[in-house]
Amino acid sequence: MKPDPESRDKKPASRWLRRERGLEKLRLQLSAQDALAPLLAMALLTGIAAGLVTVSFRLLSESPSRLYLPMPDQFEALPLVWRFALPVLGALVLAAMYHLLRPSRRHTGIVHVLDRLHNHQAQMPAWNAVLQFLAGSVALLSGQSVGREGPAVHLGAASGSLLARQLKLPNNSVRSLLGCGVAAAIAASFNTPLAGVVFAMEVVMLEYSVVGFLPVILAAVIGSAVTQLVFGSEPAFTVPAIQLNSLAEMPVLFFFAIVIGCLAGAFIHIQRRLAPVQRKSPAVRFLTAGVVTGIIAIWVPEVLGAGYDTLEKAILGELALTVLAIIVVAKFATTLLASSLGIPGGVIGPSLFLGACLGGIAGALTNIWLGEGTASPGFYAMVGMAAMMAALLNAPLAALLAILELTYNPNVLFPGMLMIVVACLVSRHFFRTEGIFQETLRSLNKSGTPSWRQQMLSRVGVASVMERRFSIAPQRISEAEAARLIAPSPLWIVIDLPEEPAPQVLRAADLASFLQRLEEARKENREDKDAGADEPIDLLKLPGERLQLAALNWRATLLEAQAKLEKSGAGGLYVHRGLSPALDKNVAGIILPQHIDNFYRQ
Known part of the structure; x- marks a missing residue:
């Protein structure tokens, strides 16, 4: 749609920004x-x-x-x-x-x-x-x-x-x-x-x-x-307010955290290798997971479901050492297979389950080695939940607070913090993992953690930083139209080119300088004062800086604007508000590379 310069010169195209309500x-x-x-x-x-x-x-x-x-x-x-x-x-x-x-x-x-x-x-x-x-x-x-x-x-x-x-x-x-x-x-x-x-x-x-x-x-x-x-x-x-009885148990917790970190790292590594299988037929994948889970469940039914009832028994110390060891091996295998093959569930609950059972094992062994004066297996189960969740998800603070809110027992904070640090260090440093979700993304050939610059640019919409001082004009305009065009003091002139693949933008100062030179030339040659006054001005030919523009929807973020600039090779973007990128009354503003650079450097 070709713009009407007569109407546009009087009202800038960004006027909708000031009149919207609701x-x-x-x-x-x-x-x-x-x-x-x-x-x-x-x-x-x-x-x-x-x-x-x-x-x-x-x-x-x-x-x-x-x-x-x-x-x-x-x-x-x-x-x-x-x-x-x-x-x-x-x-x-x-x-x-x-x-x-x-x-x-x-x-x-x-x-x-x-x-x-x-x-x-x-x-x-x-x-x-x-x-x-x-x-x-x-x-x-x-x-x-x-x-x-x-x-x-x-x-x-x-x-x-x-x-x-x-x-x-x-x-x-x-x-x-x-x-x-x-x-x-x-x-x-x-x-x-x-x-x-x-x-x-x-x-x-x-x-x-x-x-x-x-x-x-x-x-x-x-x-x-x-x-x-x-x-x-x-x-x-519902758990009793149990606590760590002696600092002499800290070495046990330290060693226990190393074991949890190793298991979490192994879980992530194996899933990273198996995850590409998720592109295969869902029937084969799901049946494999279902059959293996069913076979194991015949002897170890605790592996079925999220297992929150078994988790609570581990916290209360109601499961024997041998039973806990069998459950850990079986649950590790079934959860790893279900998660890797794409069963539509989560790993947060199973991570708490595994941590609690591993903690129960550590607590029972500690009671055997150091005597009954040590903390109960239930206490070890609670801190084990925090350590396993933190190491598997790469979410130490979320894991610590989750255990605190789940148990309402503040006594888990001190030993839990130590175990989380050690387990996460083992998983991240020695196994070189960044958490199960990020590693799975990479194994599926999808980008993982964005850079800090991408994070910053994605938080801001283009409508908050775009240049709104602009006017729209056709390629050829009269001198009088040009004067009216720059009267509202725009910074840029968007040149509508219906026959071209993309519009261009011209600095308004360049058009103003051109008009000033015309006026000075007429003053020097008074007898030809009106000569050339009716000749149209070609905005593509007058001296000045021009940039080709590409279209961008106003809902986009600065990160999308940067990607569009890189992909299109354009010198700038014009932000449109409608479904069509046509240069009409819905044009909102202009985004140039310097707008993006200036924002993230602030």
Whole structure:
């Protein structure tokens, strides 16, 4: 659409920025990095949505199990034949569900969330979330060796992302609401709001700022409130207030942490090698995981499901040393196979399970070696949970706070901190891993942790930093039109070229200098004062700096703007607001490379 210079010269093309109200004004405010108040309002809605979805998922994944189990997760009560048949039948159902969907809609879990956050502007597909909701429930109901937190994180992230998409918010705020959804989901899943906040910031968002933290905190509080309304406010595990009895036990804890770090590192390394198999047929993968889990469950039924009932027994010291050792080996194998082959569940719950059982083993051995005066096996189980979760997820602070909120026992902090440091050091330094989610991303040939510069640029929308002082003009204009064009003192003139693949931009100062030279030339030659006054000015031929422009939607972030500049090879971008990149009244502003450089150097 060719612009009307007569109307555009009088009103700059960015006038819509100053007249918007209501939701449009909110969208523009959210494009800024420090839009705290509107972001808190969106975090409130995200917390409600993510909390409701997470509670619904938990009800769907637990309530039907009462038809064949005395209590949710008590798979030990099943007859021998059903210990084998249930995970196999579940694998068949999952294979049928995945077979009905094309490959792009089969991705689920925390790895999928990180991929969409870092590589797709936090846009979460709705179909993948639906699959996660249904398939995750089937996996848990059929006793697959996975946890419910991974699906909850996916569903929470999707709640924030889809809410932002429905409201047509800028992409930088989509990213923030995804983090709010993650925090609310973790908080709602286990009633652990503080751990939800730190997990979202430490594992997913990789960001620590006041503007980043406050909306996530609010969303986690709302998510926890929703789950308390439905399930009550009691902690997930009821344990006595046990504590470390003597500093003489610290060497035992140190050695125990090394063992946990080694197991976590081995788990990540093996999964990294097996993860590419997830591109294969889901039927083969799921049946393999289901059959192996079923066979092991015949003798060790504790491997079925997330195993929270067994975890609590380990904390209470109700399991014998030999039983704990067998359970650890069996659970390690089944969880590793289920996670590596793509069963739609999580590894956070199994990591707590493994840590608790390993802790129970360490506590029992310590009681044998050092006597009954040492701490109970339950205490070792609690600190073992923190160490294993931290080493496997590369989330030390989230793990420490999760155990504190799950047990309400502050005595775990001091020894837990030591064990987390040692376990993470072993896993990261000696096994050279960065956490199971990042390593799985890399094994699937997807980019992992973004650089600090990418992080910074992704937090800001182009609408908050674009140059708004511009005017739009056709290639040829009269001298009078040129004078009216520069009257509002724009910095740039966007030259509309309908016949060309892209418009160009000219410095308004160059046009002003050209007009001044024309005026001076006429003053020197008075008899030809009106000569050439009717000849049009070609904005592509007058002396000056011109840059070719490429189109960019106003919802984009500065990181997307930088990528568009690199990909297109253009000298700048014009930000458009409509569905079409045509130069019409929806043009909002201009982004040049110096705008991006100036922002991140501030």
